[in-house]
Amino acid sequence: MNSIASILKKDEFTSEDIVKLLSISEPESLEELRIAAEKVLLKYRGPSVYFRGLVEFSNICTSDCYYCGIRKSNSQVKRYLISKEQIIDGALWCAQQGYGSIVLQSGERQDSAFTDFITDTVRTIKNVTRSENLPGGLGITLCVGEQTRQTYQKFFDAGAHRYLLRIETSDKELFSSIHPPAQTFDSRVKCLQTLKEIGFLVGTGVMIGLPGQTPEHLANDILFFKNIGVDMIGMGPFIVHEQTPFSIYKDEQEGQLESHFLNSLKMIAVTRMVLKDINIAATTALQALKHDGREMGLKFGANVVMPQLTPTEFKKQYMLYEGKPCIDENAEQCKGCLSRRIQSVGRSVAINLWGDRRAVHKV
Numbered sequence: 632m633n634s635i636a637s638i639l640k641k642d643e644f645t646s647e648d649i650v651k652l653l654s655i656s657e658p659e660s661l662e663e664l665r666i667a668a669e670k671v672l673l674k675y676r677g678p679s680v681y682f683r684g685l686v687e688f689s690n691i692c693t694s695d696c697y698y699c700g701i702r703k704s705n706s707q708v709k710r711y712l713i714s715k716e717q718i719i720d721g722a723l724w725c726a727q728q729g730y731g732s733i734v735l736q737s738g739e740r741q742d743s744a745f746t747d748f749i750t751d752t753v754r755t756i757k758n759v760t761r762s763e764n765l766p767g768g769l770g771i772t773l774c775v776g777e778q779t780r781q782t783y784q785k786f787f788d789a790g791a792h793r794y795l796l797r798i799e800t801s802d803k804e805l806f807s808s809i810h811p812p813a814q815t816f817d818s819r820v821k822c823l824q825t826l827k828e829i830g831f832l833v834g835t836g837v838m839i840g841l842p843g844q845t846p847e848h849l850a851n852d853i854l855f856f857k858n859i860g861v862d863m864i865g866m867g868p869f870i871v872h873e874q875t876p877f878s879i880y881k882d883e884q885e886g887q888l889e890s891h892f893l894n895s896l897k898m899i900a901v902t903r904m905v906l907k908d909i910n911i912a913a914t915t916a917l918q919a920l921k922h923d924g925r926e927m928g929l930k931f932g933a934n935v936v937m938p939q940l941t942p943t944e945f946k947k948q949y950m951l952y953e954g955k956p957c958i959d960e961n962a963e964q965c966k967g968c969l970s971r972r973i974q975s976v977g978r979s980v981a982i983n984l985w986g987d988r989r990a991v992h993k994v
C-alpha cells in the first residue's frame with residue numbers, strides 16, 4: 632500500500648499526515664484523497680447540499696486588510712448599504728424558494744447605527760419567515776466581522792444562530808503580514824471564542840495561496856479548526872485585487888493559480904477527513920478560478936453553497952477579489968444555475984432545512 636493510501640485509512644491524523652496529504656501532486660493520489668473525503672462526507676452528512684442565500688448588504692468597511700478589494704483605503708469603490716426592506720425582500724424570496732437559510736455579509740463597522748440596523752433586520756427576518764414549512768424561520772448566519780461581546784449577544788438574542796469569522800491564517804506572523812497593526816490575531820481568536828461561548832454555531836476559514844504560506848501553515852490551519860471546535864468552514868484561494876497593496880503579487884500569482892486551486896480542493900478534502908461532520912462551503916472564490924470550481928469543491932467534500940441574493944446593481948461594488956463570477960446574474964438565475972451544477976455531480980439540494988451539524992441551544 633502506498634503511503635497516501637495508508638494515511639487515508641486512518642481515523643485520526645497527525646500534523647505530518649496532514650502535510651503529506653496536502654502535498655499530494657500525482658493525479659491518482661489526488662483522486663484517492665477525493666474519494667476518501669467524499670466517503671467521509673456521505674457517511675457523516677449524507678448527499679444533501681444546503682443552500683444559504685448570500686446578501687452582501689454593505690461594502691462600507693473600517694478595516695484595511697492588505698488583500699481585500701473593499702478595504703477602506705480603496706477610494707475607487709462606490710460604497711453602499713442596502714435598505715432593510717431590500718434585505719427583507721431577499722429573505723422572503725429565499726424562504727419561498729425553500730432555501731433554509733440566509734447569510735448576511737458586509738464590510739466591518741462597529742458603530743451602533745450599523746449594529747442596531749443588523750439586530751433589527753435579523754429580528755424582522757425571523758418574524759416574517761416563520762411558516763409551516765419553516766417553523767423556526769430562516770436560519771440566519773452573520774458575517775460582519777469583529778464586534779464586542781455585547782453586540783454579538785444582541786445579534787444572537789435577535790435570532791441569528793450562526794456566525795462566520797475567518798481567521799484568514801492561523802499563523803500569527805503570517806496574519807500580521809496581511810493585516811495592518813490595528814487588526815490582531817489574538818483579537819480575532821478572542822472573538823471566535825466569545826461567539827462560541829454565546830452559543831453561536833461558529834464558522835471560520837482561511838485563504839489559500841497567501842504570499843509566504845507553506846503546506847505546514849495550511850496543515851496547522853486545519854489543526855486550528857479542530858482545536859477551536861468549529862462547526863463550519865469557508866475557505867478558498869487568495870486572488871489578487873489590483874486596487875490593493877497586494878497587487879504587487881499579481882505577476883507572481885499568474886503562474887500559481889492552478890496550484891492555488893488544487894490546494895484549495897485538497898484543503899477542503901483534508902478538512903473533511905479530519906473534522907468529519909462539519910459544514911464546509913464550496914465558495915465563490917473557487918469558481919472565480921475555474922468555471923466548475925464550486926462543483927469540484929462539492930466533489931472534494933463540501934456540502935454548502937451560498938447562492939447570490941445581492942441585488943445585481945450592488946454586486947459589482949462588492950469585489951473582494953478580481954474575476955468574481957456571476958456578477959451579472961440575478962438571484963433567480965443563480966438558483967437555476969447552481970441547482971443544475973449540483974445535480975451534475977450527483978447530489979441534491981435540501982429544501983426547507985437548516986442543515987446544521989448540531990442544534991443550537993439558546994440560553
Ligand code: 5AD
Pocket residue numbers: 698699700797799837838867868869870871872916951952953
Ligand atoms: N482573495 C480571496 N479571498 C478574499 N477575501 C477577501 N479578499 C480576498 C481576496 N483578495 C475573503 C476573506 C474574507 C472573506 C469575506 O473574503 O477571507 O474573510
